[in-house]
Amino acid sequence: MYNADEAAGAPTAIICEKIWLAIAERRLRPGTRLKEEQLAEIFSVSRARIRQALTALERDGLVTIMPNRGAFVSEPSVDEARDVFVARRAIEQRVVERLCERATPKDIVRLRGHIEEERIAGRSGNLSDIVRLSGGFHLLLAELSGSAFLFGILRDLVSRTSLITAMYRSNHLHNCGPDEHLAVVEHIAARNVASAIKEMAEHLNHVEAELDLDEEKDQPRDLRTALL
Amino acid sequence: MYNADEAAGAPTAIICEKIWLAIAERRLRPGTRLKEEQLAEIFSVSRARIRQALTALERDGLVTIMPNRGAFVSEPSVDEARDVFVARRAIEQRVVERLCERATPKDIVRLRGHIEEERIAGRSGNLSDIVRLSGGFHLLLAELSGSAFLFGILRDLVSRTSLITAMYRSNHLHNCGPDEHLAVVEHIAARNVASAIKEMAEHLNHVEAELDLDEEKDQPRDLRTALL
DNA sequence: GTACACAATATTGTCTACAATTTTGTAGTC
DNA sequence: GACTACAAAATTGTAGACAATATTGTGTAC
Numbered sequence: 001m002y003n004a005d006e007a008a009g010a011p012t013a014i015i016c017e018k019i020w021l022a023i024a025e026r027r028l029r030p031g032t033r034l035k036e037e038q039l040a041e042i043f044s045v046s047r048a049r050i051r052q053a054l055t056a057l058e059r060d061g062l063v064t065i066m067p068n069r070g071a072f073v074s075e076p077s078v079d080e081a082r083d084v085f086v087a088r089r090a091i092e093q094r095v096v097e098r099l100c101e102r103a104t105p106k107d108i109v110r111l112r113g114h115i116e117e118e119r120i121a122g123r124s125g126n127l128s129d130i131v132r133l134s135g136g137f138h139l140l141l142a143e144l145s146g147s148a149f150l151f152g153i154l155r156d157l158v159s160r161t162s163l164i165t166a167m168y169r170s171n172h173l174h175n176c177g178p179d180e181h182l183a184v185v186e187h188i189a190a191r192n193v194a195s196a197i198k199e200m201a202e203h204l205n206h207v208e209a210e211l212d213l214d215e216e217k218d219q220p221r222d223l224r225t226a227l228l
Numbered sequence: 229m230y231n232a233d234e235a236a237g238a239p240t241a242i243i244c245e246k247i248w249l250a251i252a253e254r255r256l257r258p259g260t261r262l263k264e265e266q267l268a269e270i271f272s273v274s275r276a277r278i279r280q281a282l283t284a285l286e287r288d289g290l291v292t293i294m295p296n297r298g299a300f301v302s303e304p305s306v307d308e309a310r311d312v313f314v315a316r317r318a319i320e321q322r323v324v325e326r327l328c329e330r331a332t333p334k335d336i337v338r339l340r341g342h343i344e345e346e347r348i349a350g351r352s353g354n355l356s357d358i359v360r361l362s363g364g365f366h367l368l369l370a371e372l373s374g375s376a377f378l379f380g381i382l383r384d385l386v387s388r389t390s391l392i393t394a395m396y397r398s399n400h401l402h403n404c405g406p407d408e409h410l411a412v413v414e415h416i417a418a419r420n421v422a423s424a425i426k427e428m429a430e431h432l433n434h435v436e437a438e439l440d441l442d443e444e445k446d447q448p449r450d451l452r453t454a455l456l
Numbered sequence: 457g458t459a460c461a462c463a464a465t466a467t468t469g470t471c472t473a474c475a476a477t478t479t480t481g482t483a484g485t486c
Numbered sequence: 487g488a489c490t491a492c493a494a495a496a497t498t499g500t501a502g503a504c505a506a507t508a509t510t511g512t513g514t515a516c
Contacts, residue, residue, distance in 0.1 A: 036468070046501050051469090052283075059287055068468060068507050080376070087377040090322035094314070148308065149315040153381055264498070274471050279499090296477050296498060 015043055015053040023062055023073055024131045024162040030075040034063060061160045074163060078213050081164045085208045088157050089201060091150055092138065096184065096200045098145040100193040107144045111185045114140055118178045131162060134177045141184075161207075168211040180206065243271055243281040251290055251301055252359050252390040258303040262291060289388045302391060306441050309392045313436045316385050317429060319378055320366065324412065324428045326373040328421040335372045339413045342368055346406045359390060362405045369412075389435075396439040408434065 019039075022028040034054065040047045054071045057063040064074045076084070099107070114137055121129035135158040142151040180203040187196035247267075250256040262282065268275045282299045285291040292302045304312070327335070342365055349357035363386040370379040408431040415424035 035466095037466095047468095048499095048501065055283075069509095070468065083375050083377050086322075086326075086375050087381065090318055090378065094318035098314075147311050147314050149311050149385070150318065153315065157377070265496095275498095276471065297479095298498070 012049055012052045012056065015039075015045070015049065016056050018043075019053065019057060020060075020062060020159065020162075021128065024166060025128055026166045028073050030073050030163065030167045032073045034071040034073065036071070060156055062163055076160065076164055076167065078168075081168060081211065081213055082208070084157055084160050084164060085204060088154070088161070089204055091154050091157065092141070092200050092204065093197050095142050095145040095147075095150055095154070096188065096196045097193060098147065098150075099141060099188050100191050100196055102146055103144060103188050108185065108189045110144070111137075111140060111188075112182070115178050115181050115185065118181065122178060130177075131165075135159075135162060137177075137181050164211065168213055170210060170212045240277055240280045240284065243267075243273070243277065244284050246271075247281065247285060248288075248290060248387065248390075249356065252394060253356055254394045256301050258301050258391070258395045260301045262299040262301065264299070288384055290391055304388065304392055304395065306396075309396060309439065309441055310436070312385055312388050312392060313432060316382070316389070317432055319382050319385065320369070320428050320432065321425050323370050323373040323375075323378055323382070324416065324424045325421060326375065326378075327369060327416050328419050328424055330374055331372060331416050336413065336417045338372070339365075339368060339416075340410070343406050343409050343413065346409065350406060358405075359393075363387075363390060365405070365409050392439065396441055398438060398440045 019028070019034075028034075036047050036050050036054070039050045039053075043050070054063055054065060058065050058071070061076070062074055063071045065071045114133070118130070118133045118137065121133050138158055139151065139155060142154040145151070180199070184196060184199045184203060187199050247256070247262075256262075264275050264278045264282070267278045267281075271278070282291055282293060286293045286299070289304070290302055291299045293299045342361070346358070346361045346365065349361050366386055367379065367383060370382040373379070408427070412424060412427045412431065415427050
């Protein structure tokens with residue numbers, strides 16, 4: 001009596017998440033065209049619902065909709081990629097500042113627990129979990145900072161970071177996540193604002209530095225500049 | 229041969245703007261119900277288009293959509309209002325920092341020109357222009373900072389600030405905008421990062437302080453807490 | 457043989473009708 | 487007389503059909 005298609009009749013949010021995950025896991029490459037009718041069939045929903053999902057994904061920056069042309073998985077340029085990190089440094093500095101003032105022992109426990117999950121995922125090698133938990137750590141910090149807006153903004157930025165990582169990740173990725181995450185948490189636990197901010201800034205710099213964001217892949221977006 | 233209804237057949241963006249303006253000018257009060265069919269008739273468009281506009285406005289935080297219940301003009305709580313300023317201080321600090329490094333003489337001219345417009349609007353007393361230009365100054369700073377994301381985030385925050393101002397504005401508003409704006413610009417022109425940041429922070433504090441954000445109006449959102 | 461114009465196809469954008477849900481009003485019963 | 491259950495009205499949510507637009511393929515003229 002089971003429905004063979006587990007995604008049948010899924011609400012908009014589920015569809016968004018499935019597409020988001022596919023992008024984050026690189027099953028959907030940047031530039032891929034997303035035909036509405038095709039998606040509607042895959043998810044066994046109406047095209048109207050797919051359109052809702054696509055517009056939602058567009059505002060998260062994961063897909064780009066060109067009028068009368070269709071939706072594509074976004075291809076953030078190098079400049080846009082760097083820009084995401086500019087914004088993240090601004091937001092996350094403030095998040096860390098606030099946490100140094102407000103973090104409860106319970107919060108610290110929760111953060112350490114999350115890092116432990118990251119370690120487990122790292123050992124198991126489950127890419128989906130690694131991607132989700134790594135971003136989740138930063139989101140958890142934002143959530144605990146008590147500012148719904150900083151959280152919301154960072155949610156956006158983490159999504160975009162996933163796409164950027166999928167697009168520009170260099171071959172040699174050494175999973176430095178959990179260790180640096182723990183360092184940030186310990187500074188927060190010690191209420192050492194300056195150190196916590198510095199650690200977070202360095203962490204974000206490391207993440208950015210691990211990407212192939214230099215020269216080369218700069219203009220393959222436009223056919224003209226790519227071929228001439 | 230003129231169509232009596234000037235908004236007939238308007239695209240989604242126009243509808244959003246008209247509603248946004250109505251909220252910013254307090255013609256639509258927080259909590260007002262926005263019936264889709266009614267709006268569709270007013271703007272002479274289909275209900276589907278109204279739905280698009282409403283979901284876009286929800287994303288900007290100006291309206292709240294409750295499933296199967298309808299759309300209402302948002303009623304940001306005091307906490308949410310303060311939160312907007314937390315986020316703005318974080319974003320605008322970074323905007324000012326970047327501008328101190330990157331602002332060209334041309335940028336400074338443009339900023340001074342904008343402030344002049346604000347002064348003119350202030351003298352004419354056109355509330356619509358005052359609201360728009362006052363927020364526009366901050367958006368111009370963000371635009372000139374060269375970060376599309378900081379700009380996009382601030383765009384959101386300025387919209388929400390308009391709603392908050394409409395909701396919590398105290399009776400005695402002394403239009404301190406242009407003068408403080410000019411002070412920020414002059415510090416930027418002088419490449420004085422610390423002073424510019426400080427001036428901006430104080431300006432935002434003043435704007436926040438002018439609102440009736442203390443106690444009282446805290447929980448009239450929920451009928452239960454309002455009446456019991 | 458090449459280039460331009462035109463037609464066919466495919467895909468998106470929009471509107472209208474139907475279904476589901478909530479709210480409001482009414483009647484019946486304790 | 488008040489409370490509960492039911493029914494009717496109104497409003498939102500969804501889906502399917504139609505129209506507009508862009509792209510691709512073909513034919514003809516130079």
